[in-house]
Amino acid sequence: MSKLTYAENEKVLCFHGPLMYEAKVLKAEFWQKGSNKSGAEGPHYYVHYKGWKQTWDEWVPEERLNKYNEEGVRKQKALIEAQRARDAAEREALKAEEAAKAKTTGIVGIPGPAGRGTVRGQKRGREGEGEEEYMKRPEIKIAIPDNLKVQLVDDWEAITKNQQLVPLPRVPNVDVILDEWLIYLQNEEEEKKRIAAEVAAGLGLYFNKALGNNLLYRFERGQYQEHYKQLQGTGKAMSTVYGGEHLLRLFVNLPELLAHTTLDPESMAVLKDNLQQFLQWMDLNRRVLFVSEYVGTSSGYQNNNRG
Structure with a gap:
């Protein structure tokens, strides 16, 4: 058997996407040709990322690993700085594009959840609230x-027009997504990490x-009720079932919610900055x-959940 560069229980740095994260080698194997369904060969390692849930444990080829030493940590920090620079450039480009669109169109419409039509930048007071108070x-x-x-838009079309659903439970779910964002910020200053954790x-x-009240389309009600019943008595929240599709819808409603804080x-300003950074990360x-891909629904489900 060929020599393995990394040993079981060794602390390493492992690529996940464009960045490297601290991880631990749980298993180390040399894969022979035809020994696995993927067809991969050579040294492979089953790793657990520090601070991540076990659902993210995975087999990775040796080229995704680096030694956890001074040189490896320097490389990790350089990758993070490069990612920050790309994020900043994308944010600036987005600001310029939004400004240009605002001059030409004035408003941008997004299909709104729960059958509420289109969400726009129009001012509308709550019932019983005068225009002066609203302003x-x-x-x-x-x-x-x-x-x-x-x-x-694709989400709205798949559900309301194609009568499809987001497959549940989602992987990653909302809880994991929020944890992942905090892991992404693990090398930031302590105060920034503290604020991000609160956000x-x-x-x-x-x-x-x-x-249940604001983020679902009518067609999704039956699916929601089914999973809500399954969680009763488990102590788990719906954020362990739903994922990024529904979390993103929350950001359509947040301006209205935050206006009353x-x-x-x-x-x-600090909260808005963190929310913008989270959206850029998403x-x-x-x-x-x-x-x-969304999943199709039966004729029975469609008949019971039509608007």
């Missing part, structure tokens, strides 16, 4: 990246409270966070 409320803007707007916790709370302007990882 005094701070205007909250959250820029959704174009790729995610396309995702929202992630808030998003999880908002999601679980808003899902008691946050001071400085805290609101955009960069959209191929992993969103399903490529």
